[in-house]
Amino acid sequence: MELGAFDTAVGAALLFGMPSAVLFVAAALRRLGVPRWVWGVFALAIVGVLVLLDGAGQVRYPVPDETPFDDFGQSVGLGLGRIGVAVNGAVCAVRGGFRRPARPSLQVSGREARVLSGSYVALAAALVVPVLWWSSGLGLPAPFLTVPLAVIGVALFVFALVLRLRRLGTLPEDDRPSVVSLWPADAVVGVMLTALLVGAVGSLGGGVPDRVRTVPDAEDRPSASAKPDPDWPGPVPTEHTTLDAAAVESGTRRALADSVRWAGPLDDLSSPTPARATAPPIALTEERCNGGVRWTGSLVLPSVAPQDVADAVQRGWERSGYAVVDRAMGTDFLMPVEDALPVHRMALGGGQDGVHVDVESFCVPR
Known part of the structure; x- marks a missing residue:
């Protein structure tokens, strides 16, 4: 539209x-x-x-x-x-x-x-x-x-x-x-x-208009995304969560689903003409860690405008209580600045196939 x-x-x-x-x-x-x-x-x-x-x-x-x-x-x-x-x-x-x-x-x-x-x-x-x-x-x-x-x-x-x-x-x-x-x-x-x-x-149809991002007013965005004070090196991520194992698993799955929603309409890059792509499936892998378990997951969000999609996804994570703590080789790394969050580390980058979202939850006892 x-x-x-x-x-x-x-x-x-x-x-x-x-x-x-x-x-x-x-x-x-x-x-x-x-x-x-x-x-x-x-x-x-x-x-x-x-x-x-x-x-x-x-x-x-x-x-x-x-x-x-x-x-x-x-x-x-x-x-x-x-x-x-x-x-x-x-x-x-x-x-x-x-x-x-x-x-x-x-x-x-x-x-x-x-x-x-x-x-x-x-x-x-x-x-x-x-x-x-x-x-x-x-x-x-x-x-x-x-x-x-x-x-x-x-x-x-x-x-x-x-x-x-x-x-x-x-x-x-x-x-x-x-x-x-x-x-x-x-x-x-x-x-x-x-x-x-x-x-x-x-x-007129449904959904959001093409190439449009849902964003709040700049002054209403969380302070985690603002420029830090010169005397403060930047956001200080937390290294633990107050959530239990079930909440961490469901919260990590929900974070991936929210990333797809924040990205907006996706594009079928294999089509010779503009066409919509279906949302990627949400899947988590359970891993053993020191004294407990954690969950990892990945998404690829195909788009002809990957920078727009990456910006929209990053703002969504920042509104949820995460902040960019490092940047390397075109990939942003986000970590939580609040205790009651499930994801320990999120990597947001890109490639020829679209925007890549990789998450790793906190290690929690089960």
């Missing part, structure tokens, strides 16, 4: 998706006639969403050596989207918690209300999934994850309208609701716009 299209899609998802999802969830609660205390839980959930979105503020997909405005849509979408979530959540919580219970109405029956609630929840999920994917550093979800949710939401909404029309057709004309009421016209417009938004974002 081209970066500009990705930036526009994410910006639209953040700007319109989250605030609209809040409205759909509130509409589902109102149709179900939940007690007033549920609206208090709804308000607390909105606060939690705002905290999560604030934590996602460091997620960006900038292109190296480009202008600072490459993530303009993501920045604006996240900022205005948070405002929309706060405003919509506050208004819905106040109205739902303090308004008087509605009188019985012929607008919607109990069965129709349940179907409508299911429709609104499905549409809210379709809007939220792209935001969760982006904030997790995974780019955009594949269309098969969001479009079916939107299709289910629209189908349930149409089914609710059919049930309503059939029910109203059996009532005397004087008992039918006034046609002046905006419902369901307003709901039809909201559902259709939501389906178009999900379809437009999904039509």
Whole structure:
């Protein structure tokens, strides 16, 4: 996916998706006639969403050596989207918690209300999934994850309208609701716009844009990657871990898996035309050491831009608590600067077949 299209899609998802999802969830609660205390839980959930979105503020997909405005849509979408979530959540919580219970109405029956609630929840999920994917550093979800949710939401909404029309057709004309009421016209417009938004974002594809690295702002990076003070020779690695054998093994395996994720899209170097390569398998070898065991593993990450991939992987390790302690023959050696980490030594280098990642865990008793 081209970066500009990705930036526009994410910006639209953040700007319109989250605030609209809040409205759909509130509409589902109102149709179900939940007690007033549920609206208090709804308000607390909105606060939690705002905290999560604030934590996602460091997620960006900038292109190296480009202008600072490459993530303009993501920045604006996240900022205005948070405002929309706060405003919509506050208004819905106040109205739902303090308004008087509605009188019985012929607008919607109990069965129709349940179907409508299911429709609104499905549409809210379709809007939220792209935001969760982006904030997790995974780019955009594949269309098969969001479009079916939107299709289910629209189908349930149409089914609710059919049930309503059939029910109203059996009532005397004087008992039918006034046609002046905006419902369901307003709901039809909201559902259709939501389906178009999900379809437009999904039509662009999934994943991260080509040749793009997920990085935090420079001032938010751990101090281990910063230039050391002249009086300090550099990062001081730790020589022991507080983890047990099971945690060291699983942590080492997870570190290799994270390296693949940090690398982003890989290239099939054997293909005469640009093509994606599958992720390399994760495998560990158990070795005996002084009084215990350790695990080693290696990865080759094929890429036509190995320096970009190596930089992205190194930043991921640095964010996880490791630091570069030595460099020789084009290979960087990283070691942990915290005690509760599994890998004792990681070598990051390159070759004609791509970027090489070699790890060796701490030696721990079993």
